[in-house]
Amino acid sequence: MLIASYNPGQTGDILVVILGEDAKKQEVMYGDSVVRIFDAKNDKTTGFNFLNASTILPRLKDVNGQVELTQDDLDALNNELSKNDIDEQIELDTDPKFVVGYVKSVKEHPKSDHLKITETEIDGGKTLQIVSGSPNMQEDIKVVVAKVGAMMPDGLIIWPGELKGEESDGMICSGRELKIPNAPQRPGALILPDDYQVGDAFDFDKASTLFE
Incomplete structure (x- = not known):
């Protein structure tokens, strides 16, 4: 599952990436430019918030709402995860919803x-x-x-x-x-x-x- 949303008018320059349903008990880990949200029970990531997102993906300056991420977008986001010492990588989801x-x-x-x-x-x-x-x-x-x-x-x-x-x-x-x-x-x-x-x-x- 991969859902991305960017609403600068409501949440500022933050790209919200959802990888799974919210856990009953969630924890967050703060990096310099990425917030990881995960299930406290099994450490499974349910999403990421990318801060200053338009500097990572400049095309977001023309977006408001759901974002259809490309492989190039994911390459840039995954590079940002690595900079924040996060080993996980986000995979492209091409399954039509x-x-x-x-x-x-x-x-x-x-x-x-x-x-x-x-x-x-x-x-x-x-x-x-x-x-x-x-x-x-x-x-x-x-x-x-x-x-x-x-x-x-x-x-x-x-x-x-x-x-x-x-x-x-x-x-x-x-x-x-x-x-x-x-x-x-x-x-x-x-x-x-x-x-x-x-x-x-x-x-x-x-x-x-x-x-x-």
């Missing part, structure tokens, strides 16, 4: 009158159990799935979880949640046309014309 999914089955949630439990196929033929509250949820539709590790346009990060006791690994998204131009401002899964192929990375640029 928003993909076209296919809802294979839908059943009622045993503890809710509005939630549905879906079996949804994503990339590589993998099937996920995803709990959805979309009022238009049904079988045999193509949808957008935000996988675990995705950052939504509003900054929400998708983690594995449970909804009323049922496992849910990902989220089936609405057009509103994806901030598709002119999408209806109401709940409901974005049902994709047939020309979208199950397993493909979701193309936000292509989808910008869905509601024209």
Whole structure:
């Protein structure tokens, strides 16, 4: 997992790099230009904060929000880790986090009158159990799935979880949640046309014309 965010107006010149879900008990280690956040129980790193980030990655001066890191970016960040006597290296994550999914089955949630439990196929033929509250949820539709590790346009990060006791690994998204131009401002899964192929990375640029 690799999520990076840069919001200078809110947090200053700091690049936040997330490698895993927050631990129940976290510790921090301060270097000259890097803060390491890690699980106090097993010493596993969950993230880094790079201080004075725009001096490390000058292109950040034109960025506000999620940052899609390239290998060149990681080379510069990993060099900064070494300068701070941190042996770890950040690895590139090229796995698409928003993909076209296919809802294979839908059943009622045993503890809710509005939630549905879906079996949804994503990339590589993998099937996920995803709990959805979309009022238009049904079988045999193509949808957008935000996988675990995705950052939504509003900054929400998708983690594995449970909804009323049922496992849910990902989220089936609405057009509103994806901030598709002119999408209806109401709940409901974005049902994709047939020309979208199950397993493909979701193309936000292509989808910008869905509601024209």
